Every structure is written in C-alpha cells, then in structure tokens.
Amino acid sequence: xxxxxxxxxxxxxxxxxxxxxxxxxxxxxxxxxxxxxxxxxxxxxxxxxxxxxxxxxxxxxxxxxxxxxxxxxxxxxxxxxxxxxxxxxxxxxxxxxxxxxxxxxxxxxxxxxxxxxxxxxxxxxxxxxxxxxxxxxxxxxxxxxxxxxxxxxxxxxxxxxxxxxxxxxxxxxxxxxxxxxxxxxxxxxxxxxxxxxxxxx
Numbered sequence: 001x002x003x004x005x006x007x008x009x010x011x012x013x014x015x016x017x018x019x020x021x022x023x024x025x026x027x028x029x030x031x032x033x034x035x036x037x038x039x040x041x042x043x044x045x046x047x048x049x050x051x052x053x054x055x056x057x058x059x060x061x062x063x064x065x066x067x068x069x070x071x072x073x074x075x076x077x078x079x080x081x082x083x084x085x086x087x088x089x090x091x092x093x094x095x096x097x098x099x100x101x102x103x104x105x106x107x108x109x110x111x112x113x114x115x116x117x118x119x120x121x122x123x124x125x126x127x128x129x130x131x132x133x134x135x136x137x138x139x140x141x142x143x144x145x146x147x148x149x150x151x152x153x154x155x156x157x158x159x160x161x162x163x164x165x166x167x168x169x170x171x172x173x174x175x176x177x178x179x180x181x182x183x184x185x186x187x188x189x190x191x192x193x194x195x196x197x198x199x200x201x
Contacts, residue, residue, distance in 0.1 A: 018177045024050070025111070025170030028104075032163030036156045044096045047103075048089035055082030104162050105147030111169040112140030115176045127183040136172045143168065 028046070031039055058079030065075075089096050096103075115137035122130035143165045152158040 029166030052086035109144030
C-alpha cells in the first residue's frame with residue numbers, strides 16, 4: 001500500500017482536536033463541580049477567551065497558508081466569527097449567563113452525536129466494541145437534552161449536573177477516539193497485508 005492509508009491521515013488530523021476539546025470539557029466540568037454557583041460569569045469569560053484565541057489562530061492559519069493549492073477552507077470566516085462571538089460574550093456577559101445551560105447542553109448533545117457516528121463507523125468496520133460506544137453516545141445525547149430542557153429548580157444542582165455532563169463527554173470522547181483509532185489501524189494493517197500478498201503472488 002503506497003503512502004499512508006487515507007483514513008489514517010484523517011484520524012491523525014482530528015486526533016489532537018479531540019484531545020484538546022476533551023481536556024477543555026473535563027476542565028470545565030471539574031471547575032463546575034468544585035464551584036458551581038460562583039462560576040457562571042467566569043465560565044462566560046473563559047468561553048470568550050477561548051473563542052477569541054481560536055479565531056486568532058484561524059486567522060493566522062489563513063494568512064500563512066498558500067491557498068492557491070489549499071483552497072475552499074474557511075479559516076478567515078471561521079476566525080472572524082469566533083472573534084466576534086468572543087467579543088459578544090464579554091460585552092453581553094449577563095445575557096450569555098442566562099443561556100449557559102442551553103449552550104453547554106447543546107455542546108454535550110453534539111459530543112454525543114459525534115460519538116454516535118463513531119459507533120456507526122465501527123459497525124461498518126465490523127469492530128466488536130461498537131456496542132460500548134453506541135451506549136455511551138446514547139447516554140451522552142440523553143444527558144445533553146436534559147441539560148437543554150433544564151428541569152432543575154436549583155442553579156447549584158443545574159451547574160453540578162452540567163459539570164458531570166462535561167466530564168462524561170470529555171472522557172467518553174477520548175475513549176471513543178481510542179477505540180476508533182484501534183479499529184482503523186487494524187483495518188489498515190489488514191489492507192496492507194492483503195496488498196503485500198497480492199504483490200508476492
């Protein structure tokens with residue numbers, strides 16, 4: 001098999017994004033568990049800083065890359081949107097605080113949907129561990145929907161539950177990525193062996 005197998009290239013590109021986002025999820029979750037009532041505005045400021053930082057990184061990436069050979073990537077727009085969102089968070093922090101449960105619940109739900117796709121990918125690759133990822137993803141989605149609906153009467157209970165959800169999402173993202181990585185590597189080895197056998201024959 002000449003070069004590197006395409007799915008393996010894709011996995012390497014997204015692996016660090018998953019690791020970074022998982023660490024952020026877990027860190028926010030731990031903070032919410034330790035200081036549930038005091039962290040509402042602080043979380044907004046953290047989200048604002050992260051959004052602005054991501055925007056700046058994308059703008060720098062857009063400026064540095066040669067888009068004559070790497071076109072149809074929207075780093076400029078994505079970067080500007082992130083920066084504008086970060087500025088909005090700082091200017092309208094009280095408004096953002098009121099929708100934090102929805103935003104974080106939405107993030108947890110999206111995390112679950114991504115893991116659901118991972119489970120489907122594992123099924124298509126005939127990996128025996130797909131059931132675990134599927135269960136984890138369904139629980140993730142359900143928890144995210146509960147956070148969006150916000151049935152809690154106490155703000156402290158709400159933020160504690162959000163913290164648990166963020167930690168669960170971060171850890172399960174890492175587990176799902178590891179399992180998907182192992183499956184892709186296994187399929188890649190099988191394809192490489194089959195190609196080598198064809199060459200020999």
